Amino acid sequence: xxxxxxxxxxxxxxxxxxxxxxxxxxxxxxxxxxxxxxxxxxxxxxxxxxxxxxxxxxxxxxxxxxxxxxxxxxxxxxxxxxxxxxxxxxxxxxxxxxxxxxxxxxxxxxxxxxxxxxxxxxxxxxxxxxxxxxxxxxxxxxxxxxxxxxxxxxxxxxxxxxxxxxxxxxxxxxxxxxxxxxxxxxxxxxxxxxxxxxxxxxxxxxxxxxxxxxxxxxxxxxxxxxxxxxxxxxxxxxxxxxxxxxxxxxxxxxxxxxxxxxxxxxxxxxxxxxxxxxxxxxxxxxxxxxxxxxxxxxxxxxxxxxxxxxxxxxxxxxxxxxxxxxxxxxxxxxxxxxxxxxxxxxxxxxxxxxxxxxxxxxxxxxxxxxxxxxxxxxxxxxxxxxxxxxxxxxxxxxxxxxxxxxxxxxxxxxxxxxxxxxxxxxxxxxxxxxxxxxxxxxxxxxxxxxxxxxxxxxxxxxxxxxxxxxxxxxxxxxxxxxxxxxxxxxxxxxxxxxxxxxxxxxxxxxxxxxxxxxxxxxxxxxxxxxxxxxxxxxxxxxxxxxxxxxxxxxxxxxxxxxxxxxxxxxxxxxxxxxxxxxxxxxxxxxxxxxxxxxxxxxxxxxxxxxxxxxxxxxxxxxxxxxxxxxxxxxxxxxxxxxxxxxxxxxxxxxxxxxxxxxxxxxxxxxxxxxxxxxxxxxxxxxxxxxxxxxxxxxxxxxxxxxxxxxxxxxxxxxxxxxxxxxxxxxxxxxxxxxxxxxxxxxxxxxxxxx
Numbered sequence: 193x194x195x196x197x198x199x200x201x202x203x204x205x206x207x208x209x210x211x212x213x214x215x216x217x218x219x220x221x222x223x224x225x226x227x228x229x230x231x232x233x234x235x236x237x238x239x240x241x242x243x244x245x246x247x248x249x250x251x252x253x254x255x256x257x258x259x260x261x262x263x264x265x266x267x268x269x270x271x272x273x274x275x276x277x278x279x280x281x282x283x284x285x286x287x288x289x290x291x292x293x294x295x296x297x298x299x300x301x302x303x304x305x306x307x308x309x310x311x312x313x314x315x316x317x318x319x320x321x322x323x324x325x326x327x328x329x330x331x332x333x334x335x336x337x338x339x340x341x342x343x344x345x346x347x348x349x350x351x352x353x354x355x356x357x358x359x360x361x362x363x364x365x366x367x368x369x370x371x372x373x374x375x376x377x378x379x380x381x382x383x384x385x386x387x388x389x390x391x392x393x394x395x396x397x398x399x400x401x402x403x404x405x406x407x408x409x410x411x412x413x414x415x416x417x418x419x420x421x422x423x424x425x426x427x428x429x430x431x432x433x434x435x436x437x438x439x440x441x442x443x444x445x446x447x448x449x450x451x452x453x454x455x456x457x458x459x460x461x462x463x464x465x466x467x468x469x470x471x472x473x474x475x476x477x478x479x480x481x482x483x484x485x486x487x488x489x490x491x492x493x494x495x496x497x498x499x500x501x502x503x504x505x506x507x508x509x510x511x512x513x514x515x516x517x518x519x520x521x522x523x524x525x526x527x528x529x530x531x532x533x534x535x536x537x538x539x540x541x542x543x544x545x546x547x548x549x550x551x552x553x554x555x556x557x558x559x560x561x562x563x564x565x566x567x568x569x570x571x572x573x574x575x576x577x578x579x580x581x582x583x584x585x586x587x588x589x590x591x592x593x594x595x596x597x598x599x600x601x602x603x604x605x606x607x608x609x610x611x612x613x614x615x616x617x618x619x620x621x622x623x624x625x626x627x628x629x630x631x632x633x634x635x636x637x638x639x640x641x642x643x644x645x646x647x648x649x650x651x652x653x654x655x656x657x658x659x660x661x662x663x664x665x666x667x668x669x670x671x672x673x674x675x676x677x678x679x680x681x682x683x684x685x686x687x688x689x690x691x692x693x694x695x696x697x698x699x700x701x702x703x704x705x706x707x708x709x710x711x712x713x714x715x716x717x718x719x720x721x722x723x724x725x726x727x728x729x730x731x732x733x734x735x736x737x738x739x740x741x742x743x744x745x746x747x748x749x750x751x752x753x754x755x756x757x758x759x760x761x762x763x764x765x766x767x768x769x770x771x772x773x774x775x776x777x778x779x780x781x782x783x784x785x786x787x788x789x790x791x792x793x794x795x796x797x798x799x800x801x802x803x804x805x806x807x808x809x810x811x812x813x814x815x816x817x818x819x820x821x822x823x824x825x826x827x828x829x830x831x832x833x834x835x836x837x838x839x840x841x842x843x844x845x846x847x848x849x850x851x852x853x854x855x856x857x858x859x860x861x862x863x864x865x866x867x868x869x870x871x872x873x874x875x876x877x878x879x880x881x882x883x884x885x886x887x888x889x890x891x892x893x894x895x896x897x898x899x900x901x902x903x904x905x906x907x908x909x910x911x912x913x914x915x916x917x918x919x920x921x922x923x924x925x926x927x928x929x930x931x932x933x934x935x936x937x938x939x940x941x942x943x944x945x946x
Contacts (some may be wrong), residue, residue, distance in 0.1 A: 207307075207308045207309065208303070208308040210308075211299075211308040211309060211311065211312040212296075212299065212308075214312060215295065215296065215299055215312055215315055215316070216296075218316060218319065218625070218628075219291075219292045219295055219296075219319070220292070222319060222325070222328070222628060222632070223288040223291060223292060223328070223329065225632050225636075226288070226325065226328045226329045226632065227281075227284050227285070227288050227329045229632070229635055229636060229647075230284050230329045230330060230331075231281060231284065232651060233647045233650055233651045233654070234280075234650055234651055234653075234654030234655075235280045235283075235330075235331060235654070235683070235686070236330055236331070236332070236650060237680075237682055237683075238331075238332050238333075238682075239280065239283060239330060239331035239332065240682035240683045240685065240686045241258045241261060241682045242261060242265055242266045242269065242283060242331055242332075242333070243266070243269070243280055243283060243331070243686045244256050244257060244258065244682060244685050244686055245257055245258060245261055245263070245266035246266035246267070246269040246270040246273055246282075246283065247270070247273065247278075247686075247689075248266075248270075249263070249266055249267050249270035250270035250271075250273035250274050250278075251274075252273060252278070252689075254685055254689050254690055254691050255690075255691030256681075256685045256690075256691040256692055259418060259421055259422065259427065259428050259783070260427075260428045260431045260432055261333075261428070262333055262370075262371055262372055262373055262374050262428070262432070263371055263414050263417075264333075264336070264368060264371040264372040265283070265286065265287070265331075265333045265336050265372055266283075268286045269282050269283045269286050269331075272285070272286070280331070280686070283331035284329045284330075284331055286331075286336070287328070287329050287330065287331050287332070287335060287336055288328070288329045290335065290336040290339045290340075291328055291329070291335050291336075291339060293339055293343070294335070294336075294338055294339025294340070294342045294343070295315055295318065295319060295339075297339065297342040297343045297346050298314070298315050298318060298342050298585055298588075299311050299312065299314075299315040300346055301342060301345060301346040301349070301585075302314045302315065302589065302592060304346075304349060304554060305551050305554050305555075305589075305593075306592055306593075306596055307613060307614070307617075309613070309614045309617040309618060309621075310592050310595065310596055310613070310617045311592075312617070312621060313592060313595065313617035313618075313620040313621050313624065314588050314589065314591070314592035316620075316621055316624035316625060316628070317588050317591060317592070317620060317624045318584060318585060318588040319624070319628060320463070320623075320624040320625070320627040320628040320631070321460060321461045321584060321588075322459065322460065322461070322462070322463050322464075322631055322641065322643070323459075323460040323461065323577060323578065323580055323581060323584065324581065324584065325628065325631050325632065325635075326577075326578075326643040327578045327581060332578065333372050333373040334373060334578045334579070334581045334582070335581060336372045336373075337369050337372040337373035337376035337582070338376070338581050338582060338584070338585060340365055340366075340368045340369035340372055340376070341366075341369040341376050341379045341582070341585075342585055343361075343365045344362055344363075344365035344366040344368075344369055344379055344383065345379065345382065345383065345386075345557070345561065347359075347361045347362040347365060348362040348366075348383050348386055348387070349386065349554070349557070350362075351396070351399070351403075352386060352387060352389075352390035352392060352396070353390065356392070356395075356396035356398075356399035356400070357399055359396065359399040359400050359402065359403035360399065360402060360403050360406060361403070362383070362403060363400070363403035363404050363406065363407040364403065364406045364407045364410055366379055366380060366383060366407065367407035367408075367410045367411055368410065370411075371410070371411065371414060374428075374429055374432040374433055375432070375433065375568055375569070375572070375579075375582070376582065378532065378564050378565065378568050379561070379564075381532050381533075381535070381536050381560060381564045382557050382558075382560040382561040382564060384536070385536050385539050385540060385556070385557065385560050386553060386557045387400075388540060389540065389543050389553045389556065389557075390553070422783050422784055423784065424783070427783055431783075448573075448877075448878045448879075448880060449575070450523070450524045450570045450571065451570070452570065452575045453566065453569060453570060453575070453579070453580050453583070456577065456580075458472045459577075460577065460580050460584075461475060461584075461587070462475065462627070463627045463630050463631045463634075463641060464634075464641045471623060471627060474623070475591055478591055478594040478595055478598065479590060479591055479594045480594075481594060481597075481598055482590070482591075482593055482594020482595065482596070482597040482598055483590075483594065485594075485597040485598065485600070485601060486593070486594075486597050489597070490546065490549065493549065505545065508541055508544060508545045509545065511541055512538065512541045512542060512545060515534060515537055515538045515541060516538060518534060519531065519534045519535065519538065522534070523567070524570070524571060528567050528568055528571040528572075531567045531571070532563075532564045532567055532568070535560055535563045535564055535567065536560060536564075539556045539557075539559060539560045542556060543556050555593065558586045558589040558590065559586075559590075561585070561586040562583050562586035562587060562590070565582040565583045565586070566583055568582075569582060569583070577643075592617075592620075595616055595617065595620060596613075598616065599612040599613050599615075599616045599617075600612075600613075602616075635647060653680070653683075653719065653736075654683075656719070656733055656734060656735070656736040657680070657683055657684065657687060657717075657736070658687070659733040659736070660684075660717050660731065660733060660736050660738055661684070661687045661688055663731040663733070663738055664676070664688070664715060664717070664731075664738055667730060667731065667738075668715070671688070671690070671715060672688075672689070672690050674714035674715060675711065675712055675713050675714045675715070676688060676690055676692060676713070676714065676715045676716075676717070677692055677693065677695060677708065677711065677713040677715070677716050677717070678692065678695070678716065678717040678718065679695050679697075679718060679719060679720075680717075680719065681693070681694065681695055684717060693711060693777075694777070695707070696760075696761040696762065697761075698765075699765070701722045701723060701724060701725075702725070702769060703764065703765055703769060704722065704724065705724045705725050705726055705727070706764060706769045706772075707764065708724070708726065708727065708741075709726055709746050709747065709772075710764070710772040710773075710774070713741065714740065714741050715738065715739065715740055715741075716738075716739040716741075717736065717737070717738050717739075718736065718737050718739065719735055719736055720735065721735060721737045722737075724739060725745055726741060726742055726745040726746050726747075727739035727740065727741055727742060727745075728740055728742050749769075749770065749771050749772050750770070750771040750772070750801060750802070750946075751771070751772045751774055751800055751801075752771050752772065752773050752774065752800055752801070752802035752803070752804055753774050753775075753797065753799075753800040753802070753803050753804070754773050754774065754775045754803075754804040754805075754806075755786070755787060755788070755789055755792070755803065755804070755805055755808050756786075756787055756804075756805055756806045756807040756808035756809075756836060757777075757786070757787055757806075757807045757808075757836070758806055758807045758836055758926070759773070759804060759806045759807075759925060760773065760775035760777065762925075762926075762929045763804065763925065765929060765937075766925055766928055766929050766937045766940055766941075767937075767940075767941055767944075767946055768937065768938075768941055768946070770941070770946050771802070771946060773804065774800075787807075787808060787809045788808075788809045788810060788811060789805070789808055789809070789810045789816040789819060789820065790810050790811050790812060790815045790816040790819055791811070792819070794819060794822055794823060794826075797819070797823045797828065798823065798826060798828065800828070801828065801829060802828070802829045802830075802831060802944070803820070803823060803828060803829070803830050803831070804831045804832075805820075805830065805831065805832040805833070806832070806833045806835070806836045806925070807836025807837060808836070808837065808843070809842070809843045810843065813850075817850065817851055820851065821851065821912065823915070824912045824913060824915035824916065824917055825912055825913030825914060825915060826913065826914060826915065827913070827914035827915045828915045829915055829916055829917075829918065829944070829945070830915070830916075830917045830918070831917075831918045831920065831944060832851075832917065832918070832919060832920065833884075833885060833919075833920040833921065833923065833924065833925060834850065834855050834885035834887075834921075835883075835884040835885040835921070835922065835923035835926075836923075837885075838857040838883065838884070838885060839857075845885070849890065851893065851917065852890050852893040853887050853888070853889060853890060853893050853895065853910075853919070854887070854888040854889075854890055855885055855886070855887060855888075856885075856886050856888075857883055857884070857885065857886070858883065858884070858886040858904070858922075859881045859882060859883050860875040860882050860883075860884070860901055860902070860904070860922055861875065861902065862874045862875055862876055862882075863875070864901035864902040864904075865901070865902050866899070866900070866901055866906075867899070867900045868899070870899075870935050870936070870939060871933075871935050872901075872933065872935070872936060873927065873931035873933045873936070875901075875922070875927065882922070882923075882927070883922075883923075884921055884922030884923040884924070885921050885922065885923070886904055886905075886921060886922070887905045887908065887919050887921055889910075893910060894910060894911075895908040895909065895910045895919055896908060896909045896910070896911075898943050899939060899943065901922065904921065904922070905919060905921050906920070906921050906922060906924050907919070907920055907921070907924070907939070907940070907943045908921075909943070918943060918944055920940070924936065924940065925940060928940060
């Protein structure tokens with residue numbers, strides 16, 4: 193081998209091998225220390241839920257399961273359970289292993305565009321992000337879904353450019369990403385775009401179909417399982433992909449800020465401490481300067497090649513501008529699917545316009561990846577930091593692309609090398625390793641950094657829970673035959689291996705006592721010591737207390753049946769705890785009979801003097817309406833607010849007729865005129881317009897307005913036979929509860945006759 197060939201071999205293979213070894217060593221060290229820390233911190237909330245699901249998949253279920261959760265991570269964990277290792281460490285190990293594989297895949301993906309040093313810098317930069325280190329090994333699905341997405345993208349690129357048989361892996365990997373976290377399925381947008389840009393899809397059609405069939409086989413067992421549990425194979429998927437803000441306004445993580453992830457970017461990518469500000473500004477500067485140079489190079493190439501602006505190119509430029517302007521002006525105003533399609537079209541037109549420029553396909557692939565995930569997560573009603581992980585690989589790509597463009601301008605030549613291509617990535621590697629070391633040390637030393645305070649708090653709570661578990665086991669070895677409840681129910685479901693209900697948040701002790709009585713709870717474990725009227729403390733450890741019911745102190749109240757989803761969390765409070773609002777949900781599962789009107793018989797409904805409806809469903813609308821009318825005619829009182837049925841493909845009552853009443857979605861002014869005059873809170877939803885159900889009686893229905901807002905029915909009464917229907921409009925129950933307006937609550941109670 194000649195000296196020149198030897199140098200070429202080292203450059204093409206030796207450096208890659210060295211970088212890969214450095215990456216592997218870093219990964220194993222980071223995962224080892226992070227998992228070691230997690231074992232001392234203990235599982236987080238969702239981790240317990242995935243562990244409970246893993247028990248179910250392993251045939252060791254407690255009766256509690258959250259079917260809306262994606263299945264793949266708990267299923268992989270259940271395989272370890274079946275081997276006899278039933279511990280939370282199992283899910284940490286699965287999460288950590290998938291992270292290692294994902295980071296290796298990211299390095300390989302970057303290497304398609306950059307040299308090994310730049311690819312290593314990108315991979316280590318991704319690892320160093322606080323958002324990455326904080327959620328690594330926790331046992332949540334976000335990191336695992338990102339890992340599968342990375343490999344789905346990588347194998348798709350290989351399938352398009354090298355061997356179409358990689359589609360046998362690409363599509364199943366995309367399906368695995370979807371089954372790990374349902375919103376990760378939107379990776380299909382950049383994948384489809386890349387296939388279209390490759391122009392070989394007709395020749396590769398056979399391999400793509402085969403890959404698609406394999407991926408379908410992967411999801412069939414899950415759909416069959418969900419169908420067996422719920423009679424709706426797509427329940428968990430449709431529930432998780434619901435983007436209706438109205439359904440989540442009461443959720444603690446609800447936010448209408450569509451730029452939430454931009455506003456919080458600094459805490460996601462830059463560790464706190466001495467490196468925090470200047471490391472963040474270095475990264476942002478690299479990104480901005482790199483983009484400027486990138487655009488400049490495109491314009492320079494056009495000028496250098498003397499590109500002729502013929503009519504076809506002019507049309508493409510105009511189309512690109514129109515699509516871009518259309519996206520900007522419609523973002524957050526149209527469905528996220530339509531916005532994602534616009535991004536896909538922008539990417540394809542841009543690629544077609546710049547066809548022939550090296551690596552343009554990869555650049556547009558990552559741009560689409562970032563934008564689709566940004567759109568999806570930003571328009572989702574619930575926003576939490578870890579959702580940014582879906583955008584992190586694409587952001588890292590553009591940071592390294594910026595570094596690549598800058599090093600191309602700052603040339604330090606030695607022989608035929610541009611040393612700046614290696615010096616600058618080396619500096620980035622040092623910064624990334626330093627940031628990683630600082631963050632892990634801060635977690636271990638409990639210093640102030642991203643999420644460290646939450647880690648410390650979780651560790652304390654986990655220790656308390658272990659003490660309470662032992663106390664209950666010692667006090668009553670037969671506790672599994674009793675009803676046990678806690679406000680941290682997923683944790684105690686796992687630790688006690690027993691079923692519990694999802695517990696709402698209560699503002700007062702009487703509300704909590706009321707709920708516990710309603711659900712016939714025998715033992716209650718609480719983080720917040722309270723003087724419960726019907727329960728007596730039997731054990732305590734610091735702030736955590738174990739209570740037992742006192743049967744002589746319980747009370748009898750009117751029982752109402754609620755059918756739907758939402759009101760079960762706060763209707764008791766609105767009714768002043770004067771009645772038991774019963775709901776047939778189990779755990780976090782609110783499906784089937786709990787939400788479906790005509791899953792009940794008339795005899796079942798007649799057991800209750802009141803039936804409450806909000807955000808409800810039916811199998812057959814005509815049968816459901818007939819059932820309700822028969823119930824009312826027999827003397828029952830039906831209370832209905834159709835505001836929870838104003839959006840969605842199914843069970844939508846906007847511009848529809850239900851129970852012979854015309855219903856539509858309308859808004860109210862901030863301070864409408866209320867009749868009779870009462871002290872109402874402003875009608876605003878997080879500072880924005882308040883919407884709800886508006887009712888117009890038909891010839892077959894006569895609704896007497898009891899309370900109006902600018903003449904619109906807020907509460908109306910319709911008498912039928914021996915009973916009556918109370919129509920509540922404009923989401924008034926939620927308005928009263930959310931704004932804690934006691935006059936509104938009393939008004940609702942008085943008109944219901946409570």
